[in-house]
Amino acid sequence: EETPAKGANIVVTYKDDIATLDPAIGYDWQNWSMIKSLFSRLMEYTPGTADLVPSLAESFEITSDGLAYTFKLRKGVKFSNGREVVASDVKYSIERAVNPKTQGPGAGFFGAIVGFDDLSGGKAEGLSGIETPDDHTVVFKLGRPDATFLHVLAINFASIVPKEVVEAEGQDFGKKPVGSGAFVLKDWVIGQKLVFEKNPNFYVADTPKIDGFTVEVGQEPLVALLRLQQGEVDIAGDGIPPSKFLEIKNGPDAADIIVDGEQLQTGYVAINTRVKPLDDVKVRQALNMAVNKERITRIVNGRATPANQPLPPLMPGYDKDFKGYAYDIDKAKALLAEAGYPDGFETALYASSTDPNPRIAQALQQDFAAIGVKAEIKALANANVIAAGGTEGEAPMIWSGGMAWIADFPDPSNFYGPILGCAGAVQGGWNWAWYCNKDLDARAIEADSMSDPARKDERAKLWGSVFTDLMADAPWIPVFNERRVVAKSKRMGGPGNIYIDPTRVINYDAVYVKQ
Amino acid sequence: MRIVHEFLRRPTAVFGLAVVLLVLIGALAAPLVAPYAPDEQLFDGLTLEGAPIGPNGAFLLGTDTLGRDLLTRLLFGARTSLIIGVVANGTAVAIGLGVGMLAGYLRGPAGNALMRFTDLMMAFPALLLAIVLAALFHPSLWIVAMVIAMVNWVQVARIVYTETRGLVERDFILAERSLGAGHGRIVFRHILPHLMPTAIVWGTLGIATTVLLEATLSFLGVGVQPPEPSWGNIIFESQSFFTSAPWLVVFPGIAILLTALSFNLVGDALRDILDPTQRGRM
Amino acid sequence: MTDASGDFGRTDAPVLSVDGLTVDALTERGAKRVLDAVSFDLGAGETLCLAGESGSGKSVTSLSVMRLLPRASLRIVSGSIRLGDRDLTGLSERTMREVRGRDVAMIFQEPMTSLNPVMTVGKQLLEPILIHQGGDEASARAQALRMLEAVQITEPVRRLGQYPHELSGGMRQRVMIAMALSCRPKVLIADEPTTALDVTVQAQILKLMRELKGEFGTSIILITHDMGVVAEMADRVAVMKDGRLVEIGSAVDVFERPAQSYTRELIAAVPRIGARAGTDGPPVVTAAAKAAPAAEKSLEPVLAVQNLTVAYGARAGLFGRKAGQTAVDGVSFELRAGRTLGLVGESGSGKSTTGKAVLGLIPYQGYVAIGGEELMDFSVKAMRPVRRLAQMIFQDPYASLDSRMTVGAAIAEPMAIHGIGDRVDRADRVAELLRRVGLTPDVASRYPHEFSGGQRQRICIARALSLKPKLIVADESVAALDVSVRAKVLDLMLELQETEGLAYLFISHDMAVIERMSHDVAVMNGGRIVEYGSRRAVFENSEQDYTRRLIAAVPIPDPTRRRLAMAG
Amino acid sequence: MIELILRRLGGALMILFGVAAITFVLLYALPADPAVQLAGRSATAQTVANIRHELGLDQPLIVQFVHYLGNLVQGDLGRSYTQKTEVMTLILARLPATLILMVSGILVEVAIGLTLGTIAALSRGGAVDRLVMTASFVGVSAPQFVVALLLLYVFAATLQWFPMSGFGTVSHVVLPALTLGVLGAGWYARMVRSAMIDVLNQDYIRTARAKGVAERTVVLRHAVPNALLPIVAMIGIDIGQFMGGVVVVEAVYGWPGIGQLAWQAIQQVDIPIIMGVTLISSLAIVVGNLIADLVAPLIDPRIRAR
Numbered sequence A: 001e002e003t004p005a006k007g008a009n010i011v012v013t014y015k016d017d018i019a020t021l022d023p024a025i026g027y028d029w030q031n032w033s034m035i036k037s038l039f040s041r042l043m044e045y046t047p048g049t050a051d052l053v054p055s056l057a058e059s060f061e062i063t064s065d066g067l068a069y070t071f072k073l074r075k076g077v078k079f080s081n082g083r084e085v086v087a088s089d090v091k092y093s094i095e096r097a098v099n100p101k102t103q104g105p106g107a108g109f110f111g112a113i114v115g116f117d118d119l120s121g122g123k124a125e126g127l128s129g130i131e132t133p134d135d136h137t138v139v140f141k142l143g144r145p146d147a148t149f150l151h152v153l154a155i156n157f158a159s160i161v162p163k164e165v166v167e168a169e170g171q172d173f174g175k176k177p178v179g180s181g182a183f184v185l186k187d188w189v190i191g192q193k194l195v196f197e198k199n200p201n202f203y204v205a206d207t208p209k210i211d212g213f214t215v216e217v218g219q220e221p222l223v224a225l226l227r228l229q230q231g232e233v234d235i236a237g238d239g240i241p242p243s244k245f246l247e248i249k250n251g252p253d254a255a256d257i258i259v260d261g262e263q264l265q266t267g268y269v270a271i272n273t274r275v276k277p278l279d280d281v282k283v284r285q286a287l288n289m290a291v292n293k294e295r296i297t298r299i300v301n302g303r304a305t306p307a308n309q310p311l312p313p314l315m316p317g318y319d320k321d322f323k324g325y326a327y328d329i330d331k332a333k334a335l336l337a338e339a340g341y342p343d344g345f346e347t348a349l350y351a352s353s354t355d356p357n358p359r360i361a362q363a364l365q366q367d368f369a370a371i372g373v374k375a376e377i378k379a380l381a382n383a384n385v386i387a388a389g390g391t392e393g394e395a396p397m398i399w400s401g402g403m404a405w406i407a408d409f410p411d412p413s414n415f416y417g418p419i420l421g422c423a424g425a426v427q428g429g430w431n432w433a434w435y436c437n438k439d440l441d442a443r444a445i446e447a448d449s450m451s452d453p454a455r456k457d458e459r460a461k462l463w464g465s466v467f468t469d470l471m472a473d474a475p476w477i478p479v480f481n482e483r484r485v486v487a488k489s490k491r492m493g494g495p496g497n498i499y500i501d502p503t504r505v506i507n508y509d510a511v512y513v514k515q
Numbered sequence B: 001m002r003i004v005h006e007f008l009r010r011p012t013a014v015f016g017l018a019v020v021l022l023v024l025i026g027a028l029a030a031p032l033v034a035p036y037a038p039d040e041q042l043f044d045g046l047t048l049e050g051a052p053i054g055p056n057g058a059f060l061l062g063t064d065t066l067g068r069d070l071l072t073r074l075l076f077g078a079r080t081s082l083i084i085g086v087v088a089n090g091t092a093v094a095i096g097l098g099v100g101m102l103a104g105y106l107r108g109p110a111g112n113a114l115m116r117f118t119d120l121m122m123a124f125p126a127l128l129l130a131i132v133l134a135a136l137f138h139p140s141l142w143i144v145a146m147v148i149a150m151v152n153w154v155q156v157a158r159i160v161y162t163e164t165r166g167l168v169e170r171d172f173i174l175a176e177r178s179l180g181a182g183h184g185r186i187v188f189r190h191i192l193p194h195l196m197p198t199a200i201v202w203g204t205l206g207i208a209t210t211v212l213l214e215a216t217l218s219f220l221g222v223g224v225q226p227p228e229p230s231w232g233n234i235i236f237e238s239q240s241f242f243t244s245a246p247w248l249v250v251f252p253g254i255a256i257l258l259t260a261l262s263f264n265l266v267g268d269a270l271r272d273i274l275d276p277t278q279r280g281r282m
Numbered sequence C: 001m002t003d004a005s006g007d008f009g010r011t012d013a014p015v016l017s018v019d020g021l022t023v024d025a026l027t028e029r030g031a032k033r034v035l036d037a038v039s040f041d042l043g044a045g046e047t048l049c050l051a052g053e054s055g056s057g058k059s060v061t062s063l064s065v066m067r068l069l070p071r072a073s074l075r076i077v078s079g080s081i082r083l084g085d086r087d088l089t090g091l092s093e094r095t096m097r098e099v100r101g102r103d104v105a106m107i108f109q110e111p112m113t114s115l116n117p118v119m120t121v122g123k124q125l126l127e128p129i130l131i132h133q134g135g136d137e138a139s140a141r142a143q144a145l146r147m148l149e150a151v152q153i154t155e156p157v158r159r160l161g162q163y164p165h166e167l168s169g170g171m172r173q174r175v176m177i178a179m180a181l182s183c184r185p186k187v188l189i190a191d192e193p194t195t196a197l198d199v200t201v202q203a204q205i206l207k208l209m210r211e212l213k214g215e216f217g218t219s220i221i222l223i224t225h226d227m228g229v230v231a232e233m234a235d236r237v238a239v240m241k242d243g244r245l246v247e248i249g250s251a252v253d254v255f256e257r258p259a260q261s262y263t264r265e266l267i268a269a270v271p272r273i274g275a276r277a278g279t280d281g282p283p284v285v286t287a288a289a290k291a292a293p294a295a296e297k298s299l300e301p302v303l304a305v306q307n308l309t310v311a312y313g314a315r316a317g318l319f320g321r322k323a324g325q326t327a328v329d330g331v332s333f334e335l336r337a338g339r340t341l342g343l344v345g346e347s348g349s350g351k352s353t354t355g356k357a358v359l360g361l362i363p364y365q366g367y368v369a370i371g372g373e374e375l376m377d378f379s380v381k382a383m384r385p386v387r388r389l390a391q392m393i394f395q396d397p398y399a400s401l402d403s404r405m406t407v408g409a410a411i412a413e414p415m416a417i418h419g420i421g422d423r424v425d426r427a428d429r430v431a432e433l434l435r436r437v438g439l440t441p442d443v444a445s446r447y448p449h450e451f452s453g454g455q456r457q458r459i460c461i462a463r464a465l466s467l468k469p470k471l472i473v474a475d476e477s478v479a480a481l482d483v484s485v486r487a488k489v490l491d492l493m494l495e496l497q498e499t500e501g502l503a504y505l506f507i508s509h510d511m512a513v514i515e516r517m518s519h520d521v522a523v524m525n526g527g528r529i530v531e532y533g534s535r536r537a538v539f540e541n542s543e544q545d546y547t548r549r550l551i552a553a554v555p556i557p558d559p560t561r562r563r564l565a566m567a568g
Numbered sequence D: 001m002i003e004l005i006l007r008r009l010g011g012a013l014m015i016l017f018g019v020a021a022i023t024f025v026l027l028y029a030l031p032a033d034p035a036v037q038l039a040g041r042s043a044t045a046q047t048v049a050n051i052r053h054e055l056g057l058d059q060p061l062i063v064q065f066v067h068y069l070g071n072l073v074q075g076d077l078g079r080s081y082t083q084k085t086e087v088m089t090l091i092l093a094r095l096p097a098t099l100i101l102m103v104s105g106i107l108v109e110v111a112i113g114l115t116l117g118t119i120a121a122l123s124r125g126g127a128v129d130r131l132v133m134t135a136s137f138v139g140v141s142a143p144q145f146v147v148a149l150l151l152l153y154v155f156a157a158t159l160q161w162f163p164m165s166g167f168g169t170v171s172h173v174v175l176p177a178l179t180l181g182v183l184g185a186g187w188y189a190r191m192v193r194s195a196m197i198d199v200l201n202q203d204y205i206r207t208a209r210a211k212g213v214a215e216r217t218v219v220l221r222h223a224v225p226n227a228l229l230p231i232v233a234m235i236g237i238d239i240g241q242f243m244g245g246v247v248v249v250e251a252v253y254g255w256p257g258i259g260q261l262a263w264q265a266i267q268q269v270d271i272p273i274i275m276g277v278t279l280i281s282s283l284a285i286v287v288g289n290l291i292a293d294l295v296a297p298l299i300d301p302r303i304r305a306r
């Protein structure tokens, strides 16, 4: 049985610079886990799982109509500047996340709270739906029941920040964050490294298990891996590049170095339902049947599992009995002929230009070609693909790889609204299939109002049916669920799932060095 | 006739020409000589784990990370790369020659304005310009070629400008003016031929760099689009594989180097032959 | 081969003795002999002049002695070069380096380019002293200063810290001499040391060399194609032709009793100043003109210049307008058909600038009219009719021909520019012009570099003639040529003047040439015409010191006459 | 001299203005919308609109530009969209690394180029010459990433002579500088070769030899300084290019230079950073050329006279 070594410091690398550690703004997978460790929230997940537990909140109560949540705060929790966390900080932090001036991307998550529209529309300064009867009690009033609300309070945007520091630092708060999480930021050398140190006063026992960690940025993944093999680096944050994967996987240290596990991710092709001839459901079904997903997973060296529905297997509501569209070229051709395209047609497939996405796009292209569909590849920078996807009638098909990141929280609703619901099918939206099914939208709302935890399973089932029913219209080709593969040094200990935590990627609070 | 004769007497030049012709023929006859289709992802082109296969009997130069035959892709890629390296780079040299020559010859306000414009273009980050231009005019081979030309002419213009300034001071240009020669005649008949050595050097040295620049653009998503192969993007796509699948970098690298070198050998020979003062010398 | 040293009958052992020196040039088509068994001795304190036409092997001889032949292309095949008891041909490069600068030193033709432009004069002067004599910087500096004083440079201390471009040509050549003599070499080889200099400066340098020779006891090999300089300087003369030494003997012997017809030709070709004293105008060369001496053809001037002023480098600067440097300042003259105006003056006096301005090649102020028409603006179009009347021949015939154009095309160029005739007509005219300047029409397809200097200048003349101009501005057009070639080109120009009625504005700093060619002479100094009149008046009764100095500085190709003058 | 500098600085301002204007228009023309990018996948249309408004992106181009210029005049390059930090801070943080890499890269480049070019010129037409000229082609055609990784594998991973990654000590800079040197030396070698061939044919070289100066000294003291002028001009150009960042080399060696910043900003359409880096590198090019012009007279005294 392993025991964590005391006083350890580890090194983590990333290629990209860390944009910001402001919890109201940070929204990429690198800073996501760091923000998690710097700040605390009312709710949290048990490390390595998707199980919600109260965190900064000691306890909470939900009214039976699901429209009011009352939280009792833990006493004596201090920000790293020494001040105690009180209820008004919670109110301030959420309001700040919603306030347009903050330019935060997460405002929409709080849409259920009363007063949201006024604040985000600039008509009010605060959220009337948050009340603080005393320093240790917070009450949220919702305008509609929201089954995901507890998850919402666990996402980064709901992190608690000290008002006086935020106001003093202004926009620089993201570089000089002050929170009440497991770690504090000691030093940030821009473009080089961030040094995190254990928060000795953290309210969770035995957490964190290391004294600190240093994030080195600007590190090419290939080089990071080399350094990891030599013991200079403990966690290669960007994972193992394709060119090295097999070498490592088949190498002698594989078991010690590689952590490989599922994540809440689905790689898909969005088929634009508003572009001819893709507006014909038969055509979309034919395309679904044309894709040889087995071969595509081979191209990513088996680091993925073929998918047949939008939800990844770990997500509640995943239907493991659903068969989806099997790979069947003859049937696909027949469907195309039925739709009036016996000789296929020409279209375009957009993809991110970072490896391996152009390769996957080319594999898809070859599969489409087999049924006569000539898809021109447009491998562009992410920003350009996103722009094309959000412009009506622009991109016929988009391969999502490189732009679809992990779910914000482990709930099926997070996989619907913006990317498959009517609300996302707007200019600048992320519903690249431009799929809008009012009926399904209604069912989604229905599912999300089942906020009673007792109805959890019922809700999951309802959600699952939304996704499987949607596949009849085939707005997506679910291609695979990519597993996350992290490389860690041999000295790192702990179960694999704290390195591929479904809600935080790397769980810095939980990782440790073996004695 | 004399040029042909002189040319054939130089072994290095003949070697260069042979390689250039070989590449050209390879490019043109790619569909006939290539063993496979250029974007055919062969089932047996990848190991079961999805790794590319090294050179062997079936795939003379190995396969790439999608299981395509590398030799085939190099042959087809020659088309793209020749267009980029020769046409795009050639256009850049031509523009540079034109602007530099005009600015150097005109002097005065017009020449100054031209040179300030060149300075401005020089101060402008080339890659950014390339990215934006390519993003605006959806990337296609010819667009990419023109974008590269737009970016690369500046340095040529600078050098040509300086050289032209020197030429204009020379007696034979003065003599030409004293004969009443018009500007066009002086520029095209008398200055231009003297700039050919510079043009040839840039034209050949720039081939390799432009071919690689195209690859950088592809990587940014503004280059030639997959699956269309180019030597540059073959390297770029798989450069991180160079320890696990070195053939993916080495062969296209050799192709670029050899082609650029051969053009250079041909260019050097032509420069010597076309320069009458060099005739008969070693 | 002559072994002429014997008949001079010196008893003391020669300092340097070259015997059977044979050098091959390596070309693509095999070896080409450039020096063929050259032998001569150099006595102590003696000045030996190597004369001969361009390409005869003078420089190769001197570079052989220094062992500085370009390794890739020239090779000593046989022969010996003995310095004292050592054969230089057999020395290692290392030992040879010790010889260079210490035992044998050399100065070159071009003072402008022979000094390293990015090194101070002082550093360059110190170099040989430190290399060959060792010692510390301070003592070397002291010696460098003494040398600068010896070559009579003004402000020697300041010069040490200056760069070559800050010195005049004459000063640079003095520095070269100081550098060469700084280690008191036994032999000084001077390859055309004064060719690039003004006559007046040349006279000073030659005088200096003579004085230093006495002071340092150095033997000198002086290479020159100027027989005047030979007469001025030589104890003995060696004449070279086509890589052979054809004649060697004492200066007086060679000048007065040349054994070879080639030597005679060389001496005869030298224009002598004062040769045309007592006559008006240049000699008549064509038979027709001799028969019917031309009357004044017209009174209308072909070229009229009034108050011509040219300033260089005037421009609007950030801090107000810059005036620029006035190169020509209020010059006036006129030139009639069939006549030659000689323009003389020392370097930088504004002669070329005047020449360019009257052809409208550079902006000017004042009045210039060609063929009675005033030049108004300088657009190509407006100037084109004038261009047909007036042409220019430049100093350097090579530089003024486009090296990438055949000479046929070059000669046809003016006709093409002015749209005269079709291809066939032009080809005919080119052939006719080539014949006219003494070349065969078949050379039309060759390139300039395939011709000798004299031939190139003929090509330039042919080009200038192709439009049948009335006026030709000839700027130093024979300065770059060998004496013998020069004489032929000058004769050609005279002949053309007689037959075509050309007017020449003849620019030269060589008083002897001006005397031979001109009807009238204008003397320039500092951008102004200081004296202007008929040639006879200017040469025989000059009112100006400046003019008299110019005339006096011209070396006279007669060893007896000049030395007497010096002694007196 | 002062007038020259003033005039050039005036010109530089014009150029910077031009660059700013062109960049602004080009970025504006890009189809990618920074607000959409920032808002992320889960954002509502309202959130996107809010962000666009807060960034001022909903204003007409000209208003945005005037606003930008107004701030620029006060030395304010704005704040990064993604990082919210002042662009000036971000650039200044990375400037030292960029400058160090630039200087050392150029040094290595020039050292290799100068040596090889000189050697080639001295053995003109010979086997060594051919070898060097071919090698210069290899340098020019080699993909940066591969060269960088190769050096890293050999000298850092295997031999462990140098650290693999990072910034701080002299040993950190060796490999990145070497990579840049190997890649850039080809151009220099070619230029030096032709300049040296020219110089070696000059009269003053013959003069030096005639003085008995050793061949080494002839080459190093007499020839090389005269061949430096075109190199200086080239260095001027290189300064600008390196200031814009050498993305690949920085990435491989984890070098905290401006290149990585620029690269990320381009991917994220972080317009203030792109603008800032563009302006800085333009400024560097102008300054680089100015320095080249100012250094030239130190190398060649003839230019001083002009």
Ligand SMILES: Nc1ncnc2c1ncn2[C@@H]1O[C@H](COP(=O)(O)OP(=O)(O)OP(=O)(O)O)[C@@H](O)[C@H]1O
Pocket (backbone or CB within 6 Å): C025, C026, C034, C052, C053, C054, C055, C056, C057, C058, C059, C060, C061, C070, C073, C074, C225
């Ligand atoms: N590097 C060389 N390679 C081949 N041939 C050469 C070389 N240098 C000189 N020659 C040839 O050697 C011959 C003698 O040349 P040299 O320079 O000695 O003539 P010169 O008498 O000094 O003429 P000038 O008066 O023009 O200086 C010429 O025919 C010339 O073409």
Ligand SMILES: Nc1ncnc2c1ncn2[C@@H]1O[C@H](COP(=O)(O)OP(=O)(O)OP(=O)(O)O)[C@@H](O)[C@H]1O
Pocket (backbone or CB within 6 Å): C312, C313, C325, C326, C327, C345, C346, C347, C348, C349, C350, C351, C352, C353, C354, C509
């Ligand atoms: N392009 C130019 N720019 C500036 N100054 C010039 C230029 N050309 C000539 N000068 C200057 O003008 C003056 C006259 O020069 P010019 O060439 O007319 O003299 P020159 O009498 O022909 O001399 P030389 O006998 O040396 O040819 C000199 O002081 C010279 O330095």
Ligand SMILES: [Mg+2]
Pocket (backbone or CB within 6 Å): C058, C059, C060, C191
């Ligand atoms: Mg000579």
Ligand SMILES: [Mg+2]
Pocket (backbone or CB within 6 Å): C351, C352, C353, C476
């Ligand atoms: Mg002159």
